[in-house]
Amino acid sequence: MATPGVPPAATPVATSGGAVKAAPWKDPTARPYVEVEHVCKSFGEFKAVDDVSLKIYKGEIFCLLGASGCGKTTLLRMLGGFETPTSGRIFIDGEDMTGVPPYERPVNMMFQSYALFPHMSVEQNVAFGLKQDRVPKAEIAERVATMLDLVKLGSFAKRKPHQLSGGQKQRVALARSLVKRPKLLLLDEPLGALDKKLREHTQFELISLQDKLGVTFVVVTHDQEEAMTLASRIGVMNHGEIVQAGTPSEIYEFPSSKFVADFVGSVNIFEGKLIEDEPEYVRIASLELGATIYVSHGISAAPEATVWAAVRPEKVFMSTAQPEGTDNVVRGAVQDIAYLGDLSIYLVKLPTGKVVRVTQPNTSRHAEAITWDQQVYLSWDSSSPVVVTR
Amino acid sequence: MNTRRSYFIVTCIAFGFAFLYIPILSMVVFSFNASKLVTVWDTANSPTLKWYYSLLHNDEILDAAWISLKVAVVNASGSVILGTLAGFGLARFTKFRGRFTLNAMTTAPLVMPEVITGLSLLLLFVALEQTIGWPAGRGITTMTIGHMTFSMAYVTVVVQSRLASFDTALEEAAMDLGARPLKVFFVITLPIIFPAILSGWLLAFTLSWDDLVISSFTSGPGSSTLPMVVFSKVRLGVSPEINVLATLTIAVVTLMIVGVSLWMARAARVEKTAA
Amino acid sequence: MKRTRHLQRVGITGRGLVVALPYVWLLLFFVVPFVIVLKISFSDIDLAIPPYKPLLEWTAKNSLAIKVNFNNYAFLFTDSLYINALLNSIKVAFISTILCLLIGYPMAYGIARSKPSTRNLLLLLVILPFWTSLLLRVYAWIGLLKANGVINNVLIWLGVIHEPLTMLYTPFAMYVGIVYSYLPFMILPLYANLEKMDWQLLEAAEDLGCRPYQAFYKITLPLSRNGMLAGSMLVFIPAVGEFVIPALLGGPNALMIGRVLWDEFFSNRAWPVASAVAILLLIILVPFMMWYQSVQARESAGAQ
Numbered sequence: 001m002a003t004p005g006v007p008p009a010a011t012p013v014a015t016s017g018g019a020v021k022a023a024p025w026k027d028p029t030a031r032p033y034v035e036v037e038h039v040c041k042s043f044g045e046f047k048a049v050d051d052v053s054l055k056i057y058k059g060e061i062f063c064l065l066g067a068s069g070c071g072k073t074t075l076l077r078m079l080g081g082f083e084t085p086t087s088g089r090i091f092i093d094g095e096d097m098t099g100v101p102p103y104e105r106p107v108n109m110m111f112q113s114y115a116l117f118p119h120m121s122v123e124q125n126v127a128f129g130l131k132q133d134r135v136p137k138a139e140i141a142e143r144v145a146t147m148l149d150l151v152k153l154g155s156f157a158k159r160k161p162h163q164l165s166g167g168q169k170q171r172v173a174l175a176r177s178l179v180k181r182p183k184l185l186l187l188d189e190p191l192g193a194l195d196k197k198l199r200e201h202t203q204f205e206l207i208s209l210q211d212k213l214g215v216t217f218v219v220v221t222h223d224q225e226e227a228m229t230l231a232s233r234i235g236v237m238n239h240g241e242i243v244q245a246g247t248p249s250e251i252y253e254f255p256s257s258k259f260v261a262d263f264v265g266s267v268n269i270f271e272g273k274l275i276e277d278e279p280e281y282v283r284i285a286s287l288e289l290g291a292t293i294y295v296s297h298g299i300s301a302a303p304e305a306t307v308w309a310a311v312r313p314e315k316v317f318m319s320t321a322q323p324e325g326t327d328n329v330v331r332g333a334v335q336d337i338a339y340l341g342d343l344s345i346y347l348v349k350l351p352t353g354k355v356v357r358v359t360q361p362n363t364s365r366h367a368e369a370i371t372w373d374q375q376v377y378l379s380w381d382s383s384s385p386v387v388v389t390r
Numbered sequence: 391m392n393t394r395r396s397y398f399i400v401t402c403i404a405f406g407f408a409f410l411y412i413p414i415l416s417m418v419v420f421s422f423n424a425s426k427l428v429t430v431w432d433t434a435n436s437p438t439l440k441w442y443y444s445l446l447h448n449d450e451i452l453d454a455a456w457i458s459l460k461v462a463v464v465n466a467s468g469s470v471i472l473g474t475l476a477g478f479g480l481a482r483f484t485k486f487r488g489r490f491t492l493n494a495m496t497t498a499p500l501v502m503p504e505v506i507t508g509l510s511l512l513l514l515f516v517a518l519e520q521t522i523g524w525p526a527g528r529g530i531t532t533m534t535i536g537h538m539t540f541s542m543a544y545v546t547v548v549v550q551s552r553l554a555s556f557d558t559a560l561e562e563a564a565m566d567l568g569a570r571p572l573k574v575f576f577v578i579t580l581p582i583i584f585p586a587i588l589s590g591w592l593l594a595f596t597l598s599w600d601d602l603v604i605s606s607f608t609s610g611p612g613s614s615t616l617p618m619v620v621f622s623k624v625r626l627g628v629s630p631e632i633n634v635l636a637t638l639t640i641a642v643v644t645l646m647i648v649g650v651s652l653w654m655a656r657a658a659r660v661e662k663t664a665a
Numbered sequence: 666m667k668r669t670r671h672l673q674r675v676g677i678t679g680r681g682l683v684v685a686l687p688y689v690w691l692l693l694f695f696v697v698p699f700v701i702v703l704k705i706s707f708s709d710i711d712l713a714i715p716p717y718k719p720l721l722e723w724t725a726k727n728s729l730a731i732k733v734n735f736n737n738y739a740f741l742f743t744d745s746l747y748i749n750a751l752l753n754s755i756k757v758a759f760i761s762t763i764l765c766l767l768i769g770y771p772m773a774y775g776i777a778r779s780k781p782s783t784r785n786l787l788l789l790l791v792i793l794p795f796w797t798s799l800l801l802r803v804y805a806w807i808g809l810l811k812a813n814g815v816i817n818n819v820l821i822w823l824g825v826i827h828e829p830l831t832m833l834y835t836p837f838a839m840y841v842g843i844v845y846s847y848l849p850f851m852i853l854p855l856y857a858n859l860e861k862m863d864w865q866l867l868e869a870a871e872d873l874g875c876r877p878y879q880a881f882y883k884i885t886l887p888l889s890r891n892g893m894l895a896g897s898m899l900v901f902i903p904a905v906g907e908f909v910i911p912a913l914l915g916g917p918n919a920l921m922i923g924r925v926l927w928d929e930f931f932s933n934r935a936w937p938v939a940s941a942v943a944i945l946l947l948i949i950l951v952p953f954m955m956w957y958q959s960v961q962a963r964e965s966a967g968a969q
Contacts, residue, residue, distance in 0.1 A: 082562055102565045115563035119581050132568030162659070180567070399778070402771035403787070409768070410794050410848065413805035416815050420808065429814045476687035483680050488688060494958065495691040501899060501954055503906020505923045506943050509930060510698030513940070517701050539694040542687065554965075571679065600798035603908055607930075617800050624804050624913060628811070636801040643796045651789060 023247070024057040025233065031094075033058040033216055034079070034184060039088030041074050041240075048074040050240035051088075056233075061210055061217040063227040065264070066237035073188060075237070076220045080109045080186050093183050103132070108182040112189045114173040116161040122148070122172050123157040129180045147179045150209070167198050174206075178213065187219045191226055203229045224264045228252070236260050252312075257390045261310040268316070268356050270309045277303055282387065283327070284309055290352040294327035296382040301389050308388050313359040315384040318346065318376050329379045332356065334372055346370065348378060414640060421633035428628040441630040448631060451619055458599055458616040461530060465537040466595040472538065473545025473590055478575075480546065481553035499543035508607030511536045515608065528610035536608040537601060541594035548593065552586035553579075585654045592650060596643075699947070706737055706940035737941035747925065747942055751949070754922040757836075758904035761843040765851040765900050766893065768844065773855035773892075774885075777862070788856070795849040803842050803913050810838050810914070834916025842910040847903075851896040858892025858964070859885075891964045898957035902950055922946055 024030040032055035041049040049071045056062045064072040077083045078090060081102035089098045097105055108129070116125050123144055130140045148154045151171040161169060170190070177185055190206065191199045207230060210217055221227050227234050228248045235245040236259075244256045255261035258269055272286030272293060284293040284307060293309045301307055323329055335355060336347040339362075346358040356378055370376060420428050421442070424435030445451060476496055480489070499507065515525055515532050525532050560582070564574045580587075602617040609615065616635075623629050741747045776787045794802060809815045810832040817829040832838055862885065870880040908923035915921065922942065929939035 080566060082565075102562070103568045103570055107566075109563070109566045111559045111563055113557060113559050115557065115559035117560060117564070117578060128564070128569075129567030132573075176563075176567070399771055399775040402768075403775040406768055406772040406848075407790060409845070410791070413802060413809055413845070414794065414797070416809060417801070417805045420815075427813065429808050429811070429818065472687045472690055475683050479680070479684035479687070483684070486680055486684065488684070492684060492688050492691070495695055496687075497958055497961070498954060499695065501902040501957060502950070503903050503908075503923060503946070505906050505908050505926045506947060507695075507698075509926065509939065509943050510702045511694065512930075513701045513705055513936070514694065514698035535694060539691065542690070546687070596796050600800065602800055617798065620800055620804070621909075624800070624807070628804075628808050632801070632804055633808075636798075636805070639801060640797055644793060647789060647793055647796060651785070655785070 024060075025055065030057060032056060032091075033060075033093055034218070035091040036075075036079075037089045037091070039075070039078060039085045039090060041071075041078060041083060042086045047240050049078070049085075052240070052242050054235060054242065054245065056216065056218065058216055059214055060232045061207070061219060061230050063219045063221060063231035063234045064237055065221060065224060065227040065234050067222060067263075070237040071240035072220045072222075072237045074240075076109075076186050076188060076218060079184065079218060080107055081105045106183040107186060108177040108180055108184075109186040110173050110177045110188065110190055112192060114161075114169045116169055116172055116176075118161050121158050121160055122153065122164070125161070125172055126176045126179055129176065133180070143179055147175045150212075151175045166193055167202065170194070170202070174209070178209075178215065181213075182215065185215050185217050187217060189221055190219060191221075191223070199226070206230060228264075234264075236263060238263075254386055255310060255388060257388050258308055258310070261386065261388060266313055266357055268311045268313065270311070270354075272307060272309060274301060274303065274305050274307055277301065281382075284387070288352060288354050289330055290350055290354075291330045292327050293385055294382050295385050295387055299387045299389070301387075305389065309385040310388060311380055311385045313345070313357045315380050316356065316358045317379050318348070318358050318360060318370065319379070320370070320374070320376060322377050323379045325379075328382060328385075329377060330356075331375065331377050334370060334374045334376060337370075337372060348376060414636075417633050417636040418640065421630065421637040423630065423633075426630060428630050428633060441634045445631045445634045451616065451631070451635070454614050454616040454619040457530065457613055461534050461537060461605075461615065462595045462598040464534050465541055465598040466591045468534070468538045469541035469545045469594040470587060470591045472542040473594070474549050474587060476542065476546040477549025477553060478579075481550045496543045496546040499540040500547065504540075504601075504603035505607075507540060508536070508604040511539070511604065512607040528608055529613040530609075532608045532610070533605055533613060533615070536604045537594075537598040540604065541597050544593050544597060545590035548586055548590040549583065552583050556583065585650075585657045589650055589654065592646065702940045702943050705937055706944050707735070708937050709736070737937045738945075740938060741941055741945060746920075747922075747945075750920045750922045750925045751945065753920045754905045754907075755949070757839065757843065757921065758901050758907075761840060761847065761904050762851075762897050762901045764840065764844045765848055766897060769848055769851035769855060769896065770893070773852045773859055776852075776856055777859035778864075791849055791852050791856075795853075799846055800909060802846060803910055806838065806842055806845065806914060807833065810841070833914065834918075836915070836919065838914040838916075839911055839919055839921075842914040843904055843907060846910060847900040850899040854895040854899060855889065855892040858889050858895070862888055891960055894960045895957065895964065898953060898960065902953050902957070905950060906946060 034054070034056040036052055036054040036056075039049060039052050040047065052071075052075060054062075064075060066072045074083060078085055079092075081097070081100055081104075084099055089096055091097065092105070092107065097107075102109075117128065120128070126144045126147060127140050130143060135143075145154070145157075148157055151174055153168060153171050153175065156164065156168065156172075161172070164172065170193070191202055194202060203226065206217075217230075219227070219230055221230075231248055233245060233247055234251050235242045236251060237243065238259055244251060244260045246254075251260060251264055255264065255267075261267045261269060270284075270286045270289045270293065272284040272289070274282060275285045275292070276283035277298075279298040281297065282295050282299055284295070286293055286309065295309065299307070317323070322331075330350055332348040332350040334346055335349040338345040341362070343359050343361045346360065348356045348358060350356060358378065420431075422437035422439070423429075423431055424438045424440065425432035476492060479486070480493060480496070483489070511532075512528070515528055519525060519527070556579070560578055561574050564578045565571065569577065600617060601615070602621055605615045605618055606621075609618065620632060620635065624632060772791075776784055776791070779787060807814070811817075812829045812831070812833070814833070816832065817826075820826045821829065866884050866888075867877075867880045870884055871877065875883065906923045906926075907921060908927050911919040911921040911924045912927075915924075926939055926942055926946075929935045929942065
């Protein structure tokens with residue numbers, strides 16, 4: 001899980017989500033709340049989850065991010081007790097919960113389809129879990145009412161699920177899964193069924209709710225924007241493995257592989273050979289680029305190794321005037337422009353044939369706009385590229 | 391869509407339904423015919439209710455109807471239990487020993503000719519009587535057992551297909567909230583699939599009520615069901631009381647079907663919008 | 666991924682108990698009887714109650730001997746009655762199936778293509794006869810087809826004919842009866858299959874230059890194959906062994922195996938022979954039943 005090129009800890013690491021303000025994953029003495037230990041799950045010949053180990057800390061919002069079929073849902077279901085690991089163990093708050101069935105776990109799940117019981121009212125749905133625990137009636141009524149007020153559905157208590165809108169159903173599902181004060185809340189694609197505006201609004205609501213209650217969340221999603229907004233940390237999954245786990249900015253700025261770089265956000269990847277390898281810098285000759293890349297930090301790689309330099313589109317400067325220096329500079333012609341209102345995406349074709357993606361915010365309206373077929377110079381700061389070895 | 395083709399389809403449908411319903415309607419119409427010849431309309435005295443009166447005082451038919459009713463109710467209730475268990479097992483448990491056999495055993499009765507099933511059941515009861523002394527002669531019990539055996543196959547199909555389209559996330563959610571599997575079944579699954587179970591009950595009831603062949607093989611003296619009495623009458627030709635019986639049956643079936651369909655449509659709508 | 670696996674957590678005993686009851690019941694009352702039929706088909710007729718000689722006999726040495734006797738099967742093949750009845754039954758069932766398909770397909774197609782509001786009504790109208798007693802519906806045809814029945818009366822009144830037509834107790838009556846009774850069994854599986862069809866495929870075909878009839882032959886028909894097979898099996902297999910319709914409409918000359926079985930059993934008390942006939946019939950029908958099973962499995966696999 002080493003991220004080559006991660007600068008020393010002095011760099012501030014931005015986290016957006018979670019009740020976690022300090023970063024307990026950096027503290028070697030902190031005890032993880034949920035520990036997944038070398039868990040594998042096979043369905044016949046097919047390995048859905050391949051030797052996954054994770055430490056999740058109390059109060060985190062941990063997102064499992066990946067494309068469909070990567071194993072994230074299977075992993076979530078193992079945390080919930082709906083699947084048993086083929087091998088490996090799962091600990092929750094120090095207890096081995098590997099074989100424990102869902103009705104005996106202090107874990108609750110919010111289902112993708114919400115799974116509200118259609119023959120029960122909102123109230124009865126939320127009270128269901130408490131009834132199973134034989135909580136006294138008065139206490140149930142009180143806790144249900146409080147929870148419904150918290151999700152702002154107090155006046156909907158007597159309604160049936162088919163009388164609710166999508167967003168309201170989601171809040172009932174949330175209330176139902178939180179009312180038991182579980183140690184861990186699992187959310188399966190929680191915002192998938194909502195439209196864009198509602199999604200944004202709900203994202204922040206989720207974060208504030210989690211902050212208030214201090215519950216640890218594990219969220220599964222294929223939407224990287226969702227993951228970046230919600231998560232205190234993201235675990236990127238591919239083919240049943242966790243390929244990188246870290247804070248959103250770590251994942252975005254310092255991906256550990258081509259896959260992660262390409263999966264989260266868009267990226268330009270240039271293949272090249274290491275020609276100079278020093279502790280403070282490296283120089284890469286890239287035929288694809290038709291230039292050399294100078295990166296202002298060291299990496300750990302074999303000499304003369306093939307590496308890939310990843311540069312994010314927003315970190316590429318585009319200008320009509322030639323910038324100074326020979327490293328990190330190329331020339332090309334603008335092939336395509338997509339105007340998105342707040343920013344524009346430019347596809348610039350290099351003489352080598354490679355197409356580079358550049359995004360620029362539309363900060364002002366100037367007469368000197370860049371158009372199709374225009375010759376431009378692309379350059380970037382030497383701290384911008386991330387070098388990956390796989 | 392091509393209007394020429396749609397005319398063709400519409401005419402086909404019209405003729406098809408005419409084909410299906412003219413016999414039924416003719417039976418209903420002639421139940422009011424005063425003539426004993428049934429199909430020769432006696433304009434002088436018809437329409438009349440005299441055959442209705444005569445049917446409702448025909449002891450042979452009434453006794454047979456009572457026996458049919460008893461058998462049908464017990465059969466329906468028993469089949470529903472067996473069929474729901476089988477349907478649930480086949481729909482939810484993907485692999486268990488004997489799954490193939492159970493699947494085969496619940497689909498075979500649907501297509502097998504009744505004479506074979508009836509014959510085999512009779513031979514079974516005879517052999518059982520010989521070896522262990524039960525059942526002592528054939529009658530209502532053996533008939534009910536025979537009916538249940540083929541009815542439960544139908545109930546299994548109904549329940550199994552209902553459960554296949556059932557959102558298992560509901561069951562998982564209930565378990566996640568602390569309910570054990572058995573509780574989940576009774577508190578969540580059963581109430582939601584109840585319309586399917588009810589229609590399974592009605593299906594089993596109707597199959598038993600109308601059954602002739604298996605009843606004939608598995609019944610004994612004094613346990614004639616309504617279809618058996620009707621058959622013996624009808625072998626000799628038409629009979630106006632049978633027309634009356636047909637009309638009453640059709641009326642009841644129509645009400646029943648319309649009622650159940652409306653209920654099921656409402657229930658399905660509720661669950662679909664809740665998801 | 667179908668999520669039925671959550672119940673794998675219910676222990677082996679839990680699951681076992683659920684399926685055990687129906688399993689044992691069917692084993693005892695469905696499968697075992699067939700074994701008995703098989704055994705009796707190998708035994709001799711006896712003027713006793715029950716009318717067959719016991720199968721297991723204690724010999725002088727106190728060991729069990731099973732008397733197996735192929736006389737009954739030999740008898741079946743020497744006396745042409747049974748073979749003729751069997752072949753005739755298959756022929757009648759086959760022709761009836763084709764007729765049901767010809768009448769039922771347009772109906773199922775029309776219902777599947779109709780507006781949802783009319784569709785439910787039409788389906789209800791198809792299902793209603795299915796729930797009404799077969800016996801009564803066949804009886805209705807007696808009233809229609811006999812010499813002074815409705816059809817003859819109407820035709821004479823209209824002046825189309827002067828002498829009543831002989832329709833009852835003919836093969837024609839039997840075909841009418843079978844097609845009439847089994848039509849819903851053809852329509853419903855066909856409808857279920859056609860309802861799932863993506864009608865935009867036809868539009869795409871027409872957009873690419875296909876005429877409507879061609880589109881039907883090349884796209885709709887092949888895609889509805891499973892529905893046609895399922896409906897055909899649901900008509901053919903039970904029709905082979907049908908008893909009521911030949912008995913009421915076919916007259917004494919209607920040679921159907923179901924009727925032969927009934928007569929052998931009740932009138933002649935020739936139980937061993939009847940058992941042999943039943944076994945023969947089963948052997949012929951089992952491949953079709955297995956075909957039906959596989960069609961159903963393919964259909965539900967495709968639906969997932």
